[in-house]
Amino acid sequence: MKNHFSLLFLLLALAEPRARAQTGQQVTFSQHIAPLVYQHCTSCHRVGEVGPFPLTSYAEVASHGQTIKYVTGTRYMPPWKPDPSYRHYLDENTLSTTEIQQIKDWVDNGMPQGNPALAPPVPTYPAGSQLGTPDLVVSMPRAFTHQGNGQDLYRVFVLPVDLPTDRDVAAVEFRAGNKRIVHHAIIGLDTTQQAQALDAADPGDGYTQFGGFGFNPVEVNWAGWVSGTQARFYPAGMGKKLYRRASLLLQLHYGPSASTQTDSSVINIFFARQPVRRYVRTVPAIxxxxxxxxxxxxxxxxxxxxxxxxxxxxxxxxxxxxxxxxxxxxxxxxxxxxxxxxxxxxxxxxxxxxxxxxxxxxxxxxxxxxxxxxxxxxxxxxxxxxxxxxxxxxxxxxxxxxxxxxxxxxxxxxxxxxxxxEGIVLSTAPGRATAPGTVPMAVYPNPATGSAALNFQLERPGPVTVSLLDETGRLVRALVREKAYPTGPQQVPLPLTGLRAGLYFVRLETDGFSRSEKLVVK
The missing domain is CATH 2.60.120.230 (Jelly Rolls)
Incomplete structure (x- = not known):
């Protein structure tokens, strides 16, 4: 009997490394690692962005495999700082424990590529914007030279905007020209011409001002940017006001640099396609x-x-x-x-x-x-x-x-x-950005008994159809048929009386767009 147990333990000992190797080989770049890298890393790790090296191909990722294993294992990357157990936000960028383990297994087992045909396509990004084609690009008059003297500099550039009429703004996007020296930007809005006087008294483009703008403009914090910020449209019906013949005051914080460098940053402005009825204010409350x-x-x-x-x-x-x-x-x-x-x-x-x-x-x-x-x-x-x-x-x-x-x-x-x-749905899931042209929606409560409600938000008015389907996709109830809804947050009651307990789907259709959300009836 002892010999039988010894043989069994020997077989298990010999089989264990092979089993680990087979498990590791199941994790490949094409099927497992590429989707993670392209979703969580490539937006910053590509040519022209803030990442120190690109991660847009198998060769690039494999060449930095040990580094990626370390920084993800310590949760230094992706650089998302809020505690996800405290609450969730839009545009979250975190890896699960399982995903971190996948990266470790892949690296430890030789970083196999797998079948290249199974890899997802490399994401494409719009040139010069995270949001698309801006309606107005407000540029610095010319490249500004930041001296390599190891000193901080706060420089305010006065950028006149010559519009024939006031405009409602759906999004403001700052694009740093030189991310190595631009630490953050604060954009003010003014119509008083006081900034022009300060600019004229200081040689060169703009004027140096530590702390504020040197006076109180019409809006001190019209927009802003820090490294890592994801540009976003305001919710439908909300936005900012851009006055005709106003000036944007672009205060740039240039960090200390050992070498003289230049910067030419821009502000992208996207006009609202629907009326803005509520204007967002940015306030330093703490x-x-x-x-x-x-x-x-x-x-x-x-x-x-x-x-x-x-x-x-x-x-x-x-x-x-x-x-x-x-x-x-x-x-x-x-x-x-x-x-x-x-x-x-x-x-x-x-x-x-x-x-x-x-x-x-x-x-x-x-x-x-x-x-x-x-x-x-x-x-x-x-x-x-x-x-x-x-x-x-x-x-x-x-x-x-x-x-x-x-x-x-x-x-x-x-x-x-x-x-x-509080019922406006800005996204149906933590970390999921809702792009213009889609319809954010969610079902509350879920699971539900007796009744629930579908909350959704339209970026433009249009006909809406809402249906309740069973788990096989069969129509159970037609709740709304081609009803016209205006722009903004909406709610449709979901009567559930008479339904057996189980899984259902709430489907919304509007203007060529269709989306379904799961609903559990108890």
């Missing part, structure tokens, strides 16, 4: 004056947590949040507490990285009732243990516009609340 334990001073050698609290005076609709800080920052947590004691989650970042900042847009607008307390905890590490500390030894840090100083700001896209805002 800043040093809102701190309950200020002033904003970070002692040398200490980890300091600041708490911010501000009371919201009116009912607001919140579309996005953008926290901003520099190298000492370690974490953010932003939330609101309603007068009734409910908590509304904003964003939670446990491992802040100055190089990866973004605007985090909610999948549904968030109602913040009047009287709610908007709060934040923001932690800074000014010790020698912080590898990103710009000072060695650490020095006391205060507010400053320079990259090597520190800031505390959080911007919010807001507008006055209207009934039903």
């Amino acid at each position: 800043a040093p004056p809102t701190l309950t334990n200020g002033p904003f001073v970070i002692p040398a050698g200490q980890v300091t947590t600041f708490h911010s609290q501000v009371t919201i005076p009116i009912d607001l609709t919140l579309l996005s949040v953008l926290p901003h800080a520099h190298y000492l920052n370690k974490s953010w947590k932003i939330w609101a507490v309603t007068p009734g004691g409910d908590t509304i989650r904003g964003v939670k970042i446990d491992d802040w990285d100055f190089r990866w900042q973004g605007s985090y847009r909610f999948t549904n607008p968030q109602k913040i009732p009047a009287g709610s307390r908007l709060m934040a905890d923001i932690t800074y590490d000014n010790t020698a243990a912080n590898p990103r500390n710009p000072n060695s030894p650490p020095q006391e840090m205060r507010w400053g516009e320079s990259t090597l100083e520190e800031m505390l700001l959080a911007y919010f896209d807001v507008l006055p609340y209207q009934a039903g805002d």
Whole structure:
């Protein structure tokens, strides 16, 4: 019997490496790795973008296989900083544990290519835009030279826009000409001509201004950009106003550089195809004056947590949040507490990285009732243990516009609340961007008993048909037949009485577009 067990263990020991190798060989670039890379990496890792090397082919990915295995295994890449267990946002870019393991298995087993015919096509990207062809391109007058003196520079460029009439704007997209030196951009809107006077008093194009624009323009934060931001259209019926004969004030933060470089950035503007009835405002609701334990001073050698609290005076609709800080920052947590004691989650970042900042847009607008307390905890590490500390030894840090100083700001896209805002569907799933021309939709509640509702949003008016199908695709109920709906958020009741429990599909058809959502009836 002992010999039989010894033989069995020997066979198992010999078979185990082979089984692992066969499992590893099942993961190929064409079938498993290419879809992951093209979805999560290639948008930045391609010629002309911010990634240090392209990832657009098997040869390119395989040549960096060990690096990809390491940075995905440590979750350094993809560079998505919010905690996905706290809440979800549009345009999320994260890998699951299973996907990370697939990458590891593929690399450890020799990075097999597999059948090239099974690989998905390399994504195509529009030239000069993430959104398509802009209606108006506002450019800097000429390339600007940033001196290689190791110093930060905040330069405001005054860009007149000569339009015959006011226009509603559906999207604003900033395109950095030189991502090696452009750290972020703030775009103001003005009609007062004060910026022209400041420009004329400063030699060369634009004028240097640390902190703001040197005066209060009509709109201080008309638009903005930080590295990694995904351009997006505003929800239907919402947008920005661009006044005729206005000027866009483009404040560019050029980071320190050891070599003299040039930049020629542009602003792409997309006009609204449907009337804009509600204008979005971008406001810095969290800043040093809102701190309950200020002033904003970070002692040398200490980890300091600041708490911010501000009371919201009116009912607001919140579309996005953008926290901003520099190298000492370690974490953010932003939330609101309603007068009734409910908590509304904003964003939670446990491992802040100055190089990866973004605007985090909610999948549904968030109602913040009047009287709610908007709060934040923001932690800074000014010790020698912080590898990103710009000072060695650490020095006391205060507010400053320079990259090597520190800031505390959080911007919010807001507008006055209207009934039903929280039911607007900006995307049907976390991380899924809804492109112009599609119809965002979702079924609530799901699973459901007795009744439910289909929420959807139209970018242009048109006829809509809504049907309820069983799991085989057979028509169960015709709910709406070719009914005309206007632009904007809509809702269709879904009566479920008399239906047996099981899986159904809600199908929406409009203007050549068809989409179905699963519905579980209990």
